[in-house]
Amino acid sequence: MTYQVACLESDLEPADVMQVTLNGVDLAIARDSDGSWHAIDDLCTHGNVSLSDGDVEDGGIECWKHGSVFDLKTGRPRQLPAIHPVAVYPTKLESGSVWVDVDSPIH
Numbered sequence: 625m626t627y628q629v630a631c632l633e634s635d636l637e638p639a640d641v642m643q644v645t646l647n648g649v650d651l652a653i654a655r656d657s658d659g660s661w662h663a664i665d666d667l668c669t670h671g672n673v674s675l676s677d678g679d680v681e682d683g684g685i686e687c688w689k690h691g692s693v694f695d696l697k698t699g700r701p702r703q704l705p706a707i708h709p710v711a712v713y714p715t716k717l718e719s720g721s722v723w724v725d726v727d728s729p730i731h
């Protein structure tokens with residue numbers, strides 16, 4: 625387990641997302657509408673587009689291109705056209721920062 629700082633807690637309001645690269649892994653760092661933090665692979669599994677350009681709401685992030693919503697906890701798409709999940713990484717909050725372990729994907 626190697627946690628690294630991905631961003632500051634103050635960087636995102638609830639229901640927002642940003643792109644961060646850690647150890648060469650492009651991540652979508654999402655703060656859900658309930659305030660919880662999540663880190664998933666930024667690349668949509670259906671096409672070559674960034675999920676961090678999509679919308680975050682109610683535990684999911686919607687790909688802006690074709691509308692698949694990926695669950696922020698499991699990485700699984702909730703509906704077509706995407707059928708493959710994105711990787712989900714552990715996060716923790718410490719000292720005002722959001723930490724992510726890209727070496728140990730949860731899913």
Ligand code: FES
Pocket residue numbers: 668669670671672673687688689690691692705706
């Ligand atoms: S590119 Fe993301 S759903 Fe098609």
